[in-house]
Amino acid sequence: MTQPPPQVSAQTTWMLAVRDQRDRDAFAALFDHFAPRLKGFIMRSGTGSGQAEEIVQEVMLTVWRKAGQFDPARAQVSAWVYQIARNRQIDVIRKENRPLPEELGEAPEAEPDASQVLALEQEAAQLQQALARLKPDQREIIERAYLGELTHQEISTQTGLPLGTIKSRIRLGLERLRHELKELR
Amino acid sequence: MTAITHHVPDALLAAYATGNLPEAYALVVAAHISLCLECRAAYEAHQVGGGAVLETVGAEAVSEDLKSNVLDLLDAPYRPQPTYPRAGVYPGPVMEALKGKPPSWKSVGLGVRQSILSSGRDGSVRLLYIPPGQAMPDHSHNGLELTLVLQGSFSDSTGQFGVGDLEVADHDLEHTPTADPGAPCICLAATDAPLRFRSLVPRLLQPLFRI
Ligand SMILES: [Zn+2]
Numbered sequence: 001m002t003q004p005p006p007q008v009s010a011q012t013t014w015m016l017a018v019r020d021q022r023d024r025d026a027f028a029a030l031f032d033h034f035a036p037r038l039k040g041f042i043m044r045s046g047t048g049s050g051q052a053e054e055i056v057q058e059v060m061l062t063v064w065r066k067a068g069q070f071d072p073a074r075a076q077v078s079a080w081v082y083q084i085a086r087n088r089q090i091d092v093i094r095k096e097n098r099p100l101p102e103e104l105g106e107a108p109e110a111e112p113d114a115s116q117v118l119a120l121e122q123e124a125a126q127l128q129q130a131l132a133r134l135k136p137d138q139r140e141i142i143e144r145a146y147l148g149e150l151t152h153q154e155i156s157t158q159t160g161l162p163l164g165t166i167k168s169r170i171r172l173g174l175e176r177l178r179h180e181l182k183e184l185r
Numbered sequence: 186m187t188a189i190t191h192h193v194p195d196a197l198l199a200a201y202a203t204g205n206l207p208e209a210y211a212l213v214v215a216a217h218i219s220l221c222l223e224c225r226a227a228y229e230a231h232q233v234g235g236g237a238v239l240e241t242v243g244a245e246a247v248s249e250d251l252k253s254n255v256l257d258l259l260d261a262p263y264r265p266q267p268t269y270p271r272a273g274v275y276p277g278p279v280m281e282a283l284k285g286k287p288p289s290w291k292s293v294g295l296g297v298r299q300s301i302l303s304s305g306r307d308g309s310v311r312l313l314y315i316p317p318g319q320a321m322p323d324h325s326h327n328g329l330e331l332t333l334v335l336q337g338s339f340s341d342s343t344g345q346f347g348v349g350d351l352e353v354a355d356h357d358l359e360h361t362p363t364a365d366p367g368a369p370c371i372c373l374a375a376t377d378a379p380l381r382f383r384s385l386v387p388r389l390l391q392p393l394f395r396i
Contacts, residue, residue: 024256024259027256027259028252028256031252031255031256032252034239035247035251035252035255036244036245036246036247037239037240037242037243037244038239039244039245039246039247040242040243040244040245041238041239041242043245044242044243049245052245053247053248053251056247056251057251057254057255057258060255061255061258061259061263064259065263065265074229075229075232075233076233076236077236078236078237078239078240079229079232079233079235079236080232080236081236081239082232082235082236082238082239083232083235085239086203086204086235087204089204090204096207096208097208098204098208098211099208099211099212099214099215099216099278099281099282100215100278101215101216101218101219101225101228101276101277101278102219102270102271102276102277102278103268103277104225123233124233124236124237127233127234127237128237128240128241131234131237131238131241132241142234142238143238143242145199145203145205146203146231146234146235146238146239147203147238147242148203148204148205149205150200150203150205151200151205152196152197152200152205152206152210152329155196155199155200155203155205156196156197156200
């Protein structure tokens with residue numbers, strides 16, 4: 001049995017229990033945390049309550065079914081859920097299939113490196129704080145981009161939009177990918 | 186293999202990661218990320234940004250029975266989406282667009298071939314096969330054009346593009362990409378409108394060839 005690494009967030013602990021033990025109580029805890037947030041997120045773009053709940057249901061089922069792909073050293077739970085939610089929204093609302101990159105290599109390590117997981121969570125928390133400190137109009141633009149409301153044209157012409165700096169704020173990502181690829185060779 | 190030197194520009198990557206790109210362009214970006222660790226890291230960083238927005242944008246109470254419905258469905262049988270691994274020079278997302286089959290090439294003249302993956306109102310995306318030394322017919326375009334090299338290389342007035350490199354051209358760029366000597370150049374190219382080739386094929390024939 002995989003012990004969750006110490007001190008990581010409750011969400012990561014729940015997600016690992018779902019992944020490794022198919023733990024329904026942990027899934028229920030994830031549902032309680034994410035379902036209302038997902039519904040709020042989806043309704044912000046004008047989707048009605050009923051359809052939003054259908055999407056929430058599909059997203060949460062995908063979380064359960066694809067749990068084996070969750071790698072806490074690469075993605076925070078909320079980042080992973082965000083991606084699933086946007087994919088589902090695009091399928092349902094735009095009626096398009098969203099092309100996704102290849103998955104990298106093998107299944108995630110059974111025993112995540114606790115220090116890596118913690119480092120990623122710290123970076124993510126700092127990013128969240130940085131977003132919270134933005135001026136309201138800038139924050140609004142960031143939210144609209146991640147909600148899927150800005151076109152490429154609009155993102156390009158937003159000068160001073162801190163979207164471009166996000167990749168440099170999550171510095172560990174590239175290092176970790178390089179490490180992971182080396183392990184695969 | 187030489188290192189990738191032409192990456193996805195920040196705004197385009199952000200638009201892809203946030204799900205704001207039309208499908209034709211998104212396919213090219215997904216294919217580049219499949220080949221490029223740097224852009225994959227940036228893409229995953231944007232997911233963290235998306236997660237932060239999801240956490241803070243505001244919750245909405247869900248219906249009482251939604252949770253029990255979902256819990257009841259956990260064991261329900263379902264058909265997983267098929268996954269398409271990389272095959273030869275074609276990354277997974279391209280294989281998915283090809284539905285796992287090899288490209289069906291159609292000649293468009295002078296040894297150049299194309300295989301249209303999708304063509305719609307919001308853009309079209311195709312594979313292009315250009316023999317070494319052959320110039321892609323002189324063309325211009327209305328909007329954004331993305332070209333990702335999958336095999337060989339090409340050069341134009343802006344530089345040389347090898348495997349994994351992405352050229353981003355907008356309507357200001359009048360360029361004539363030419364396949365370099367060596368292996369035939371295979372590219373994945375997306376445009377927001379049908380390409381307007383200036384020479385080679387008379388304009389009247391364009392609907393016929395869909396180029
Ligand atoms: Zn790149």
